[in-house]
Amino acid sequence: MPGAGASARRPVLALVASAAGGVERWLVAGLARPLAERGWRLAVTLTPTVARWLEPDLPALAATTDLPVRWTSRLPTEPKPHPVPDAYAFAPATANSIAKLALGIGDNQALTILCEGLGRRAPVVVMPQVSAEHAAHPAFDGHLDVLRSAGVLLVPDPPAVLRELERVGPFAAFTENGGNTPDR
Numbered sequence: 648m649p650g651a652g653a654s655a656r657r658p659v660l661a662l663v664a665s666a667a668g669g670v671e672r673w674l675v676a677g678l679a680r681p682l683a684e685r686g687w688r689l690a691v692t693l694t695p696t697v698a699r700w701l702e703p704d705l706p707a708l709a710a711t712t713d714l715p716v717r718w719t720s721r722l723p724t725e726p727k728p729h730p731v732p733d734a735y736a737f738a739p740a741t742a743n744s745i746a747k748l749a750l751g752i753g754d755n756q757a758l759t760i761l762c763e764g765l766g767r768r769a770p771v772v773v774m775p776q777v778s779a780e781h782a783a784h785p786a787f788d789g790h791l792d793v794l795r796s797a798g799v800l801l802v803p804d805p806p807a808v809l810r811e812l813e814r815v816g817p818f819a820a821f822t823e824n825g826g827n828t829p830d831r
């Protein structure tokens with residue numbers, strides 16, 4: 648495992664969260680912290696709605712990474728605050744954001760990052776959390792089909808996110824990428 652002093656060379660995971668109920672109860676302890684402990688350098692991006700929900704948890708979330716937690720886009724004159732990710736985890740994924748991802752709509756920073764990841768054919772793990780009504784929407788199954796056909800791994804819960812990411816990295820991602828280029 649890369650040592651603590653090798654932070655610039657640790658593989659980067661884009662951890663993206665959207666506004667699904669209960670996220671504030673598990674995102675830090677159930678996902679961000681375990682991922683950081685497994686050697687990922689976290690590039691956390693939130694949808695604007697969940698950024699509001701997680702306001703009290705932002706210090707704990709920020710403590711899992713040396714990179715800034717984002718929910719807004721940068722100005723064109725500003726450098727990119729996150730390196731190019733080696734892999735992507737989108738958890739929890741709302742029906743709203745799943746639809747946007749499947750259609751390629753990047754109308755906030757979180758969706759912009761995820762749409763780029765899909766376009767790059769990088770490893771992407773998505774944990775949908777949707778109500779029965781949202782799942783029964785006539786377009787929903789088609790959105791999941793689009794994501795599956797792009798190679799996205801759909802998983803049911805945070806432990807499954809951790810398991811799937813064990814399979815793609817951090818070592819696999821790190822080796823494939825030959826290290827990460829900061830601030831591209």
Ligand SMILES: Cc1cc2nc3c(=O)[nH]c(=O)nc-3n(C[C@H](O)[C@H](O)[C@H](O)COP(=O)(O)O)c2cc1C
Pocket residue numbers: 664665666667668669694695696697740741742743744776777778781
């Ligand atoms: C308390 C609460 C819980 C919610 N839980 C879910 C959920 O589990 N799944 C879902 O798809 N939407 C849920 N929603 C609706 C989303 O928050 C809403 O569609 C929002 O626009 C999603 O924004 P985002 O995808 O940009 O984060 C919930 C809303 C509230 C207020």
